[in-house]
Amino acid sequence: MGKECETTKPVRSSDNLSNMNTSSTKAPFDAHADDVSQLTHYLEDKLGCSQIVLHKERRWRPVWRAAMMRNGKRTEMLLKGDRTWLTHPYPLEYEMLMQRTLHENGIPIPAVLGMCPGPNTIVMEWVRGGRDPGLIAEAIENRSVMTDDRWQASLRYMEILADMHRIPPEKFVAVGATLPTGDEEIALGNFERFHAMTGQINITDPFIEFFSRWLRRNYPNGRNSISFLTGDCGQFLSDGPEVTCILDVEIGHLGDPMRDLACFRGRHPIENMGDIPALFLHYEKAIGVPLDYDALAFQTVAFLCEAYYGPLFGMHDTGRGGDWVESVFQVAVIARRAMEALAEIIGLELDVLILPEQPEATPYEDLALGKLIADLERLPESDSLQGWQRNILVSVPHYLRNRGHYRQWCEQADIAETATLTGKQINNLTEADRNLTDFIKTAGPEQDAALTRLFHRRFLRHCLIIAGPDPSPDHIALAVMEPILNRRPAQDSTV
Numbered sequence: 001m002g003k004e005c006e007t008t009k010p011v012r013s014s015d016n017l018s019n020m021n022t023s024s025t026k027a028p029f030d031a032h033a034d035d036v037s038q039l040t041h042y043l044e045d046k047l048g049c050s051q052i053v054l055h056k057e058r059r060w061r062p063v064w065r066a067a068m069m070r071n072g073k074r075t076e077m078l079l080k081g082d083r084t085w086l087t088h089p090y091p092l093e094y095e096m097l098m099q100r101t102l103h104e105n106g107i108p109i110p111a112v113l114g115m116c117p118g119p120n121t122i123v124m125e126w127v128r129g130g131r132d133p134g135l136i137a138e139a140i141e142n143r144s145v146m147t148d149d150r151w152q153a154s155l156r157y158m159e160i161l162a163d164m165h166r167i168p169p170e171k172f173v174a175v176g177a178t179l180p181t182g183d184e185e186i187a188l189g190n191f192e193r194f195h196a197m198t199g200q201i202n203i204t205d206p207f208i209e210f211f212s213r214w215l216r217r218n219y220p221n222g223r224n225s226i227s228f229l230t231g232d233c234g235q236f237l238s239d240g241p242e243v244t245c246i247l248d249v250e251i252g253h254l255g256d257p258m259r260d261l262a263c264f265r266g267r268h269p270i271e272n273m274g275d276i277p278a279l280f281l282h283y284e285k286a287i288g289v290p291l292d293y294d295a296l297a298f299q300t301v302a303f304l305c306e307a308y309y310g311p312l313f314g315m316h317d318t319g320r321g322g323d324w325v326e327s328v329f330q331v332a333v334i335a336r337r338a339m340e341a342l343a344e345i346i347g348l349e350l351d352v353l354i355l356p357e358q359p360e361a362t363p364y365e366d367l368a369l370g371k372l373i374a375d376l377e378r379l380p381e382s383d384s385l386q387g388w389q390r391n392i393l394v395s396v397p398h399y400l401r402n403r404g405h406y407r408q409w410c411e412q413a414d415i416a417e418t419a420t421l422t423g424k425q426i427n428n429l430t431e432a433d434r435n436l437t438d439f440i441k442t443a444g445p446e447q448d449a450a451l452t453r454l455f456h457r458r459f460l461r462h463c464l465i466i467a468g469p470d471p472s473p474d475h476i477a478l479a480v481m482e483p484i485l486n487r488r489p490a491q492d493s494t495v
Helices: 028-047 092-104 136-141 148-166 183-201 206-218 258-267 276-287 293-316 324-346 363-377 387-404 407-422 429-442 445-467
Strands: 049-056 063-070 073-081 112-117 120-125 227-229 236-239 242-246 253-255
Touching: 028 049, 028 063, 028 073, 028 112, 028 120, 073 092, 092 112, 092 120, 148 227, 148 236, 148 242, 148 276, 183 206, 183 253, 183 293, 206 293, 206 324, 206 429, 206 445, 227 258, 258 276, 258 293, 293 324, 324 387, 324 445, 363 387, 387 407, 387 445, 407 429, 407 445
Parallel strands: none
Antiparallel strands: 049 063, 063 073, 073 120, 112 120, 227 253, 236 242
């Protein structure tokens, strides 16, 4: 397997990110044809494949399901490319090396078969199995469920996670992972890599200013356990009760194992992960070490704050691909839930809001956006514009039309609440964000509760717009963070 990989040298997680694809000047149809041509030639020339058929999947990043003949047999592979915008701090070669190391150490993860240099793409084995929707928009369209078989697979996943966390960190350091040292780096090393990306694309954001300062003031001390973490825990395929493989270690790194459990908690119930406390107890039994629930609560905030960066960057990107409305959804939902996780730690009761009964009238905008929607929906499907890709384009004017009906309500509330907190007169949203950022830079811990409440209300308004008038009480966009600290087992309980 190693001889088939194009890249075998260690790739450090702190390597320069200039090799990542952030835009393209080619027309989408030309770029699609180029991708198909280059991937097909690689599979033919390097892996001896023939009769190759590529099908692009609906994912954040370019992902292809490939069917072909190889060694006289019909087979399938999965091809994973670079994200189309700057979304995380790890190059694709790093992901490939981490995945290969996990496979070599007995973790059920697809074997790496090669690495196509252009377009930069990992080639791996295809593994049977299914999973629930991974995108918020998909979860809204098709609600996630927990079947009996998936529950049994989830328990098994906890055992696999414990196995992964026991692998000596040195094996990952040898192929490019960074070994954290000291309490702050163990807790926040991965977060700081994400945070550093804001300087690369010159994004300023008052919410980032707040949570970055809070995390640096409140990280746990004395957490000496270091493991390789999936980085985006909870992604796995299952077939009946069997876990067939774990997925996506593109942001895998070395750190506190509570970070993986926090991520698992953070995904629920947008993806229905089941009875979270019961799964954590199963992991605790498998790993043989008591869980640190305070560290887990902190890492939940840290994970959600890390997860805020990618979609925020996606909203500012104009390169081909991506999903702009999914980025908007994730920014709102992730940020609100981060504040709910933080509120649990500081013991803060948060507010409940509802949409105004009467939406704003925007007749000209509705007509223009309605025309755009109709024309986009008439675009013919093709290999380079599949139905799901067309629907992504259509979702943009749909969202803008719905947001237009509540824009003044949302922005005026943001401005008024910011003015009240900062004590300054504010005329527009840009001025509100600038004054709020300045306020946060000099604010002490005594302002944490007020800022948590302000940001929660701000992002809750966005979530209400996404859910629309009279939403179902269990609408995914309004799914709250389930508390964890009051569900920890008694100290004298046994596992």
